[in-house]
Amino acid sequence: xxxxxxxxxxxxxxDKGGDYADLFFEYSVNGSYVYDEQILKSVRRAVSMGxxxxxxxxxxxGYAYCxxxxxxxxxxxxxxxxxxxxxxxxIHPIEVSARKGPERYPVAVESLDVDGEAKKAILERAxxxxxxxxxxxxxxxxxxxxxxxxxxxxxxxxHMARDRQxxxxxxxxxxAEDGGNRQSGSSGGGGRMGLEYFDEKTPEWHAEQAxxxxxVMLDAREAPAGEMDVVLAPGDSGILLHEAxxxxxxxxxxxxxxxxxxxxVGEQVASVLCTVVDxxxxxxxxxxxxxxxxxxxxTRSVLIEHGILRxxxxxxxxxxxxxxxxxxxxxxxxxxxHPMPRMTNTMLLGGEDAPEDIIRSVSRGVxxxxxxxxxxxxxxxxxxxxxxxGYLIEDGKITAPLKGVNxxxxxxxxxxxxxxxxxxxxxxxxxxxxxxxxxxVPVGVGCPTIKIASMTVGGTQVASG
Amino acid sequence: xxxxxxxxxxxxxxxxSVVERAIDAGADVAEAGAHSGSHLSVKVRMRExxxxxxxxxxxxxxxxxxxxRVAATYTSDLSETGLRTLIEDAMELARLSEVDEFAGPxxxxxLSQPSEWEDLDTFDEGISRISAEEALERALIGERAxxxxxxxxxxxxxxxxxxxxGMSALVTSGGFAGSDIGTYASIVVNPVADDExxxxxxxxxxxxxxxxxDLEDSQSVGEEAARRTIAQLGAKKLxxxxxxxxxxxxxxxxxxxxxxxxxxxSSIWRKSSYLVDRxxxxxxxxxxxxVDDPLLRSAPGSRAFDGEGLLSRRNVVVEGxxxxxxxxxxxxxxxxxxxxTASASRSPSGGISPASSNLVLKAGSxxxxxxxxxxxxxxxxxxxxxxxxxxxxxxxxxxxxGFLIRNGALDHPVSEVTISLNLDQLLxxxxxxxxxxxxxxxxxSPTFRVSSMTLAGS
Numbered sequence: 001x002x003x004x005x006x007x008x009x010x011x012x013x014x015d016k017g018g019d020y021a022d023l024f025f026e027y028s029v030n031g032s033y034v035y036d037e038q039i040l041k042s043v044r045r046a047v048s049m050g051x052x053x054x055x056x057x058x059x060x061x062g063y064a065y066c067x068x069x070x071x072x073x074x075x076x077x078x079x080x081x082x083x084x085x086x087x088x089x090x091i092h093p094i095e096v097s098a099r100k101g102p103e104r105y106p107v108a109v110e111s112l113d114v115d116g117e118a119k120k121a122i123l124e125r126a127x128x129x130x131x132x133x134x135x136x137x138x139x140x141x142x143x144x145x146x147x148x149x150x151x152x153x154x155x156x157x158x159h160m161a162r163d164r165q166x167x168x169x170x171x172x173x174x175x176a177e178d179g180g181n182r183q184s185g186s187s188g189g190g191g192r193m194g195l196e197y198f199d200e201k202t203p204e205w206h207a208e209q210a211x212x213x214x215x216v217m218l219d220a221r222e223a224p225a226g227e228m229d230v231v232l233a234p235g236d237s238g239i240l241l242h243e244a245x246x247x248x249x250x251x252x253x254x255x256x257x258x259x260x261x262x263x264x265v266g267e268q269v270a271s272v273l274c275t276v277v278d279x280x281x282x283x284x285x286x287x288x289x290x291x292x293x294x295x296x297x298x299t300r301s302v303l304i305e306h307g308i309l310r311x312x313x314x315x316x317x318x319x320x321x322x323x324x325x326x327x328x329x330x331x332x333x334x335x336x337x338h339p340m341p342r343m344t345n346t347m348l349l350g351g352e353d354a355p356e357d358i359i360r361s362v363s364r365g366v367x368x369x370x371x372x373x374x375x376x377x378x379x380x381x382x383x384x385x386x387x388x389x390g391y392l393i394e395d396g397k398i399t400a401p402l403k404g405v406n407x408x409x410x411x412x413x414x415x416x417x418x419x420x421x422x423x424x425x426x427x428x429x430x431x432x433x434x435x436x437x438x439x440x441v442p443v444g445v446g447c448p449t450i451k452i453a454s455m456t457v458g459g460t461q462v463a464s465g
Numbered sequence: 466x467x468x469x470x471x472x473x474x475x476x477x478x479x480x481x482s483v484v485e486r487a488i489d490a491g492a493d494v495a496e497a498g499a500h501s502g503s504h505l506s507v508k509v510r511m512r513e514x515x516x517x518x519x520x521x522x523x524x525x526x527x528x529x530x531x532x533x534r535v536a537a538t539y540t541s542d543l544s545e546t547g548l549r550t551l552i553e554d555a556m557e558l559a560r561l562s563e564v565d566e567f568a569g570p571x572x573x574x575x576l577s578q579p580s581e582w583e584d585l586d587t588f589d590e591g592i593s594r595i596s597a598e599e600a601l602e603r604a605l606i607g608e609r610a611x612x613x614x615x616x617x618x619x620x621x622x623x624x625x626x627x628x629x630x631g632m633s634a635l636v637t638s639g640g641f642a643g644s645d646i647g648t649y650a651s652i653v654v655n656p657v658a659d660d661e662x663x664x665x666x667x668x669x670x671x672x673x674x675x676x677x678x679d680l681e682d683s684q685s686v687g688e689e690a691a692r693r694t695i696a697q698l699g700a701k702k703l704x705x706x707x708x709x710x711x712x713x714x715x716x717x718x719x720x721x722x723x724x725x726x727x728x729x730x731s732s733i734w735r736k737s738s739y740l741v742d743r744x745x746x747x748x749x750x751x752x753x754x755x756v757d758d759p760l761l762r763s764a765p766g767s768r769a770f771d772g773e774g775l776l777s778r779r780n781v782v783v784e785g786x787x788x789x790x791x792x793x794x795x796x797x798x799x800x801x802x803x804x805x806t807a808s809a810s811r812s813p814s815g816g817i818s819p820a821s822s823n824l825v826l827k828a829g830s831x832x833x834x835x836x837x838x839x840x841x842x843x844x845x846x847x848x849x850x851x852x853x854x855x856x857x858x859x860x861x862x863x864x865x866x867g868f869l870i871r872n873g874a875l876d877h878p879v880s881e882v883t884i885s886l887n888l889d890q891l892l893x894x895x896x897x898x899x900x901x902x903x904x905x906x907x908x909x910s911p912t913f914r915v916s917s918m919t920l921a922g923s
Contacts, residue, residue, distance in 0.1 A: 036735075039563035045554045046539035046814050047547065050522075059510075063518040067541045080519050083597070116561040139736050175736050175857065182736065184857045223862075225885065225921035226705040256510065258622055258657050260664060338518065373852040375864075379657055379667035382881050384851030384864030404860030406853040406883045408921070458853070458862045458883025458921040462705055 001025055003096045005071075006154035009053070010093040012078040014156055017088015018055035018062070020316075021081070022155035024293060025051050025069075026335040029112055029148050035123035036141040038131075043116065052335035053077045056317065057085035063338045094158030101161060101290035101297050104281055105192035110166045111146040114195055119144050122195070126172045126203035133211040136218070139175040142203070144168070145190075153295035161295040166192055167286065167442060169430060172206050176214035185214030186388070189429030191444075193284045201429065213370070213389050216401045223390070223402040223459025229365030230407060230455040231358055231393060235426035236371050238445025241348045242434065243374040243383045244411035245276055249303050249311075250329070250341040250436075251318035253378050260381040260412065261309060269309045270415035273351055276304040278313055280328055280344035286430030287345035287444030289328070294339050298328020307415075315341045333439040343434060345444035351421025355449040358420045360396040366405060366457050367391040367398050381411035384458075406458035414452055422449030469590075472632060473644040476501060479525065480636030483548060487529050488638055490556050494530035494570050495638045498772075498811050499523070502631035503593065507600040509608055510623035517597050526815035527551055531559040533568045537815030567799045570773070575805070576641045577776035582769035586762045589676040592628050592648040600626040603652055603683045610687025611656040617698065618691050622655035622667055628677075635811065641774030649765075650677050654690035660698050668694030673905055675763045693847075696868075700878035702922040703869060709843035710884055710918045711836060711870065714901055716846040717910035721755070721826050723854050723861065723888055725908055728782055729819045730797025730808075732856060739859035739889055740788065748788040749892035752829065752913075755783035757792060757808065759822035766823040766907030772811030777822070780806050786893070794819040826910040829898030833912045836897045843870040844879065844920060859888040865920075882922040891915055 006023055013021035027049040034042040050067040051074050062084025066073040111119070126142040147167045154160040171188035187209035189201055232240060253259035261269065270276070280289050280298035292298050294316050302310050314322065315330030318341055331342035359367065367390060374385030387405040391398045427446035434443045480497035487495035503521035507514065524541040525548075536558035540551045608624035627650070634644040651673035660666050670690035672681035712720055732738035740748060749755075759768050759777040768777055773795055781789050793801065794809035797819050810820035837845065850864035862885035869876040886894070897914035 039565060041562065041565050042535065042537070042816065043558040043562045044537045044539070044814060044816065045558060047550065048524075048539075048541045050541065058513075060514045061516045063516065063520075065520045065522075067522050067524075068544065077520070084514075084517050116558070120561065141735070177736075182739075182741075182857055184737065184855070223885075225883075225919050227923060256620070256622065258620055258665060258667065336520070336522070338516065375850045375852070377667065377850065379665035380660065380880075381664070382850070382864070382866075384853070384883070386851050386853035386862070388855075403858070404853060404855055404862045404885070406851055406862040406864065406885070406921075408851075408864045408881055408883050410881060456702075456881065456883065456921055456923070458864070458885055460862070460885045460919040462707060462919060 001152050003160060006096045006160060007093065009074055009078050010154065010156050012075050013053055013055050013082050014091045014093055016082040016085040017090060018057045018082060018085040020056045020156055021093065022054050022153060022294060023051060024335050025152040027150045031112055031146045033119050033123060033144045034141065035127055038127060040120050040123065048334065050335040051077060053081040054338055055081040055084050057088065060084050061338060065335050093156035096154045096158050096160040098160045101163060104288045104290050105166060105284050107166045107194045109194050110148055111168045111194050112148050118195060122198055122203050126207045129204040129207035130172060130174050130211050133208065134215060136176045136178050136215065137174050137211055138177045142172040144170050151293065153293065155295055159295050161291040163290045165289065168193060168197060170206065172210045174210045174214050176218055178218050181218055183214050183217035185210040185217065188431045191284045191286045191430035192288055220401040220403040222461045223405040224457055224461045225459045227454050227456050229362045230452045230457065231362060231365060231367045232450040233369045234422060234424045234448050235428045235446065237368060237450060238347055238428055238447040239371050239374050239385060239432065241276060241447060242343060242346045242443065242445050243376040243385060244414055246343045246346045247376050247378055248381055248411055249313055251312035251314045251322065252341050254312050255318045255321045259378050265309050265311060267309055268307050269412050270304050270307040271418040272307040273418055273421050274304055274307050274415055275349045277302050277349065278343050278346045282345050282427060282444060285345050285427060285444040286432065286442045289344060292328045292330045293332045294326060294330035296326045296328040296330060298344060301327055313341045313343065315339055331441050333441060337439050342436065342441050343443050345446065347446035350423050350425030350448040353420045353422050355422040355424050358422055358449050358451045359393060359398060361420065361451065362393045363395055365393045367393050368407065376411065383411055384408045402459065408456045408458055414455060417453045418450060419453045420451035424448050469646065472501065473634065473646065476632060476634035477636060477642050477644055480634050481642065483525060483527055483552065484636050484638050487527060487552050487555060490552055492529040492531055492556065496528045497636050498526045498813065498815065499634045500631065500813055502629065504627060504629040505595065505597060505600055506625065506627040507597060507604055508623050508625040509601060509604040510621055512605065512609065514601050515623060524813060525551065526813050527555050528815040529555045529559050530568060533564045533566060534559045534562045535565060535568050536562055539814040567796055570637060570639045571775060571795045571805065573639045576639060576774045577770045579643065581776050583760060585760065585767040585769060587647040587675050587767055589648045592650050592677050593630050595628045600628065607652055607654040607683035607687040610684045611654050611691040614688050614691035615695050617658045617695055618656045619659050620657035622657060624654040626652045635774060637774060643770055643774065645768060648675055650674060650680050652680065652683055652686050654687045656691050656694045658694050658698060666694055666697040668697060697878045700866060700880035702881050703879055703920060704923055705921050707917050707919055709840055709914060709916055711840060711843060711845045711912060711914045713845065713847050714910055714912050716849055717913050718906055718908050719849055721824060721910045722908045724892065725821045725824050727856050728791050730791050730793035730801055731818050733791050734797055734800040737857050739857065744788050744791065746788060747786050747893065749783055749786040750895045751786040752895055752898050753783055753786050753892060754827035755824065756781050756827065757821050757824045761823045761904060764823045764904045768822060771807045772809035772817055775805060775807040778807050792819045792821060821908065823904065824908045828900045828902040828911045831897060831899050833899040833901050836899050836912060836914055837870060837875065838873040839897065840870050840914065841873060845870050845875055846884065861886060861888045861891060882920050884918050884920050886918040
C-alpha cells in the first residue's frame with residue numbers, strides 16, 4: 001500500500017459528496033495451540049485480510065469492505081461506502097502523508113515467528129506442573145494463542161499511520177475432584193509481547209495458581225445474599241471500573257445522551273479518593289496501542305480526577321460533535337467493522353491505605369479475588385459481575401471460600417461508596433476482552449485493593465433474623 | 466441453472482480442489498468448509514440514517530489429519546498464494562500436533578447422501594433484493610412507532626435492519642460433498658426513556674425470520690419496544706428473600722442456553738459439566754421435555770446434515786425430566802464409547818465440536834397470564850445480566866430485572882437484584898410451563914416458573 005493508492009481510493013470514496021473518508025487496511029494472522037490430555041491436540045492458524053472503507057456525511061456513516069486487495073475490489077468497496085452521500089458534490093481529499101506513532105510494544109521476535117515446538121514445550125511444562133501438584137487434579141488443559149495484526153489507516157484529511165500489533169495469551173484450566181465434589185480453577189495472562197513473557201510468569205506459576213484455586217473451591221460454601229461491605233483485590237478487579245464507569249464514559253453514548261454520565265462533566269461522580277484514567281501507553285499491556293483504528297495517536301486520558309468527571313473517551317465522530325480532538329479511542333474488531341469509542345487500559349489509581357488495614361476494617365463482608373466477567377446497562381449504570389474466587393470476611397479476617405458469587409450495583413453509586421484504596425496498585429495480566437455491539441477488542445484493567453461500603457452480594461444464603 | 470446453484474457448485478469445487486491438494490501434499494484426511502455471504506445492515510437514530518454497511522465475503526477453513534495428528538487452518542485470502550499458504554500451514558501444523566488416538570473422520574458409511582436431505586425452507590431469494598432505501602425505511606418506521614407510542618420515550622439507541630445471505634459447502638476426503646444456503650432478515654428497535662434520579666431506561670424488541678414475509682412489521686416491533694421500555698420506569702430493588710420466579714420466554718431461553726452447554730459431549734468428556742454421569746437420571750421436573758431438532762422448517766438452527774456430513778436427526782434430550790442423551794459428534798462419541806448423534810458443528814476456522822441446532826423446551830398448556838395469575842407472590846424476570854454460571858458445578862447467579870408479582874398480577878418493575886440457584890435444582894423445581902413458545906431463536910423456550918430461588922437485593 002502506498003500514498004498514491006490511498007489517494008486514488010479516497011477520491012472515489014468522496015466522489016458522491018461525503019465530508020470525510022478513511023481506509024483501514026488489515027492483515028492479521030492468528031495461531032492457537034491446545035494441550036489436552038497430555039498431548040498437543042489442536043493446532044490452528046488463521047489468516048484474515050481486507051480493507052474497510054468508511055465515508056461520513058453529517059452524522060451518517062457508509063461502510064463497506066472487501067477481502068482482496070485488487071484495485072477492482074477496493075474501488076468497488078469505496079464506491080459502495082460513498083453511496084451514503086448520494087447526490088452531493090465531490091470533495092477532494094488532501095494528499096496523504098505518513099505520520100509516526102510511538103513504540104509501546106517493541107518485540108524482538110514475534111511469537112508467530114518462533115518454532116511451534118517452543119510453544120508446545122511451554123504448554124507441556126504447565127500441564128506437568130499442574131498434574132504433579134496434587135492427586136486431586138483430574139484434568140488439565142492449557143492453551144496458547146498468538147496473533148499479529150498489521151494495520152494501515154489513511155484518511156481524507158491527509159493522515160496516514162500504520163502499526164504492527166503483536167499479542168499472546170496463555171491459559172490453563174484444571175479440574176479437581178474430591179469424592180463427588182468437582183471444581184475448576186484457571187489462570188492466564190499475556191499481552192503485546194513475545195515468549196519472553198514466560199521468563200517472569202512461568203507456566204509452572206500459572207499451573208500453581210489454577211491448582212490452588214480449584215483446591216480452595218473444593219471447600220467453598222454457599223455465599224451470603226444481601227448488602228454488605230465488599231473488598232476487591234488489586235489488578236483484575238479493575239474490570240469493575242471498566243464496567244461500572246468505563247463504558248458509560250465512551251463518548252458515543254454521551255453524544256447520544258443515552259449514558260447515565262451524559263452532561264455531567266465537572267460534576268462529582270465518585271468519591272474523592274477516585275482517579276480513573278484510560279492509558280493506551282502501558283508498555284506491553286494487552287490494551288495498549290500505538291495508533292488507534294482511525295489513525296490517531298492515543299495517550300493517557302484522565303476520565304475522573306478526585307471524583308470529578310473530567311471527560312469522555314473520543315473517536316473521530318464524537319470528537320467532531322463535542323468540538324474536541326479525537327484522543328485515540330477509535331477502535332474496531334477488524335476491517336469488517338466500523339470504529340467506535342472503546343477503552344484501552346482502564347485503571348483506578350492507587351491510594352494510601354495498607355491492604356491489610358482495609359481487610360481489618362470489615363466486620364462482615366466479601367473479599368473478591370478473581371472475576372469471570374461483567375456487564376453493564378449503560379443507560380442507568382446498573383452492573384453485574386461474577387467472581388470465580390471469593391472469600392468471606394469475618395471480624396477483619398479472610399475466612400471461608402465462597403461458591404458462585406455475583407456482585408450487583410450501580411456504577412455511580414458504587415463509586416461514591418469507595419471508602420478506602422490500597423497503595424498496592426496493579427495492572428491485570430493480559431486476559432481481558434471487551435465486547436460492544438458485537439465487536440471484541442483486547443483491553444487491560446488495573447486497580448489497587450478497593451473497599452466499597454455496602455454492595456449487593458448475590459449468593460444463595462439469606463441471613464436469618 | 467440458477468445463479469444460486471452455480472454459486473453452490475463453485476463453492477463445492479473450491480472445497481474439492483483444496484481437499485485434493487491437501488491429500489496430494491500428504492494429508493491422510495482432508496476436509497474443507499467454504500463459505501460465502503453478503504449482508505446489508507442499516508441503522509437509524511433520532512429519525513435520521515446513521516449507518517449503511519454493505520459487504521460480501523468469502524473464506525475457507527481446512528482440517529487435515531496426518532495419521533491421527535490433527536490441524537486446522539483458515540483464510541479469507543482465496544488467491545493462489547493464499548490457498549497455497551493455507552495448505553502448507555495445515556501440513557506444517559499437523560506435523561507439530563501429537564497423535565490423538567480418538568481422532569478420525571466418521572465412517573464413510575455414516576455419511577449422508579443428497580437424496581436423503583430434506584428441504585428445510587431456510588432460503589428466501591427476495592431477501593437479497595431489499596435495497597438500502599427500503600431497509601432504512603423499515604428501521605425508520607420502527608423507531609418512529611416507538612417515539613409515537615408514548616411521550617416518555619425521549620431518546621433512542623436507534624433502530625436497525627439487517628438482511629443477510631450465507632452459503633456454505635463441505636467437502637471431505639471421506640467422500641462427502643454438500644452445500645447449504647440460508648437467508649435472514651431482522652429488525653430491532655431500542656428506545657430510551659428518562660427515569661427518576663437521572664437514570665435512564667433502555668429497552669428493545671426485535672423480530673427475525675428466514676423469510677422476509679415472516680418478519681413482524683416495523684410498526685408493531687417499535688410499539689412493543691416502547692411498551693417494554695416504559696414498563697421499566699420506576700424500577701426498584703426488592704428485599705433479599707426466597708421466592709418463586711417466572712422466567713419470561715427471553716429469560717427462559719437464556720437458562721436453556723446454559724443447559725445446552727452442559728449436554729455437549731465435549732463438556733462431558735472434559736468433565737466440565739455438572740451432568741457428567743447423569744444420562745438416564747432425573748435432571749429436570751417431569752414437566753420438562755427438551756428436544757434438539759435440526760429438521761424444523763425455516764428455523765434459525767435448521768440444517769439437513771451436520772458439520773461432518775451425517776444426516777440430521779431429531780434428538781430427544783430430556784423426556785419427562787430424565788436425561789436421555791448428550792449431543793455428540795464423532796470425536797466425543799468415541800471418547801464416551803457411544804455413537805454420534807449427528808450434532809457436529811464445524812466452525813468457519815475448521816474446528817469441529819458438538820453443538821445444539823434448534824434446542825427447544827416443549828410448550829406447556831397454560832397461558833403465560835394463567836401462570837402469573839397462579840402465583841400469589843413472586844418475581845417475573847424479563848432480562849438477566851452478567852456471566853454468573855459455572856458449568857462444572859451448575860452454580861448459577863445472575864443479575865435480573867423484571868417485575869414483582871403480587872396477588873397473581875404484575876406489580877412494580879424490579880431491577881438491581883440477583884437471583885441464584887444451582888441449575889440442577891432450578892430445572893428440577895420447574896412447576897409450570899406456559900404455551901408461548903416461538904422459534905425466533907435457535908435455542909427456544911416458553912415462559913416457565915421455578916418454585917423457589919434466592920433473590921439478593923436490599
